[in-house]
């Protein structure tokens with residue numbers, strides 16, 4: 001071997017460079033790894049591989065001979081090409097000057113080298129991971145398992161939003177004074193007494209800590225402050241002293257200063273508007289609450305009801321479920337209302353002090369589920385009657401006494417316009433007279449029920465509606481003209497509609513009904 005091959009030269013060059021750069025040989029895993037045992041093991045692997053190769057070679061030659069015998073000369077082409085592939089490699093090796101046996105050793109050695117390098121680096125990296133986290137073998141699979149659980153929850157409840165799928169977390173209220181240790185979200189059906197027992201506090205402490213007196217409805221979903229001890233919170237007012245406050249709640253002043261949450265130093269002035277807690281303090285329940293709820297026992301058994309909260313100021317409370325119903329009053333934003341019944345998208349509510357009415361459900365901040373949980377009802381007043389103007393035109397004579405052309409009582413409303421102007425039913429009802437009428441000329445009379453009737457006089461021709469016909473407000477019933485019946489006491493000075501409204505046979509001012 002006179003000349004080293006190009007590969008060997010390159011390797012030598014690399015070795016020189018690395019030693020020149022002053023690299024510590026210990027950092028080279030290859031050198032570190034090749035111990036005596038490993039050399040022996042390598043030799044054994046080489047022996048195994050060459051034995052295996054010889055065996056396969058022999059077997060494949062036997063197979064080729066068998067195939068040739070079976071199929072004739074056709075199948076000899078493939079083995080020939082394989083033989084020529086092998087001989088090409090041998091030829092190349094021979095030309096490069098490396099003996100075949102040495103080349104085989106080199107190939108095997110490099111494979112073994114690669115295997116050892118990879119295993120050393122693999123164990124090294126897992127060791128560093130082990131140093132970073134004390135139990136890598138446990139934490140890693142646990143993380144994977146957690147992810148799988150979260151995913152499976154997500155897929156099971158795919159209909160729900162992410163926030164619904166997660167457990168509800170009660171965030172502490174930061175504005176709570178330290179005297180209050182927890183916030184309780186009231187569930188429907190819970191009583192004040194039950195909640196007091198749950199937190200080992202008193203009904204009175206809950207009552208005063210949560211300003212239940214000012215809320216007319218004890219509502220589910222309401223958040224209650226839970227005091228650390230039984231007692232009463234108090235907001236310091238102008239001119240109050242520690243002594244006066246102590247006297248008001250029946251405790252000694254020290255009871256207030258010693259309660260650390262109050263952060264009071266004796267001798268220091270009290271902060272007006274600040275809230276302090278009076279441990280074991282007591283105050284009489286307001287008389288109106290005692291009356292309304294039935295004494296102290298009634299307060300303890302005050303049960304949370306399904307309620308809605310008014311979302312906007314001046315929300316209308318109506319007589320029935322619809323905007324066509326009259327307004328009873330307006331509600332303030334934040335007011336809680338007990339839910340009594342439902343009709344379509346309207347809810348019948350009670351304000352806790354006896355007033356009931358209807359509010360559109362979406363104005364109470366109710367979810368679709370909360371609305372659906374309210375019982376449906378059809379128990380509400382019928383829609384109020386709708387009135388429309390019986391004709392377009394100008395009012396030429398009002399209802400009442402008139403002086404011209406002579407003093408007389410005008411029992412209706414005159415609306416003037418061009419001939420053939422359309423005349424409509426002013427309200428839903430049944431036609432009870434249609435045609436030529438005494439006094440009015442061509443006319444229509446409608447019975448609206450509730451004792452109310454209307455008359456439409458001076459029509460231009462025989463009206464197009466028959467007696468017994470049900471008409472809706474706004475239905476066409478005739479055309480404006482100037483006909484009148486002098487024998488019946490009627491008179492008309494020009495084209496107009498005379499419109500009369502009667503209640504129980506007595507003419508009333510139509511302007512009371514027309515929109």
Ligand SMILES: [Zn+2]
Nearest residue numbers: 412413414498
């Ligand atoms: Zn008239």
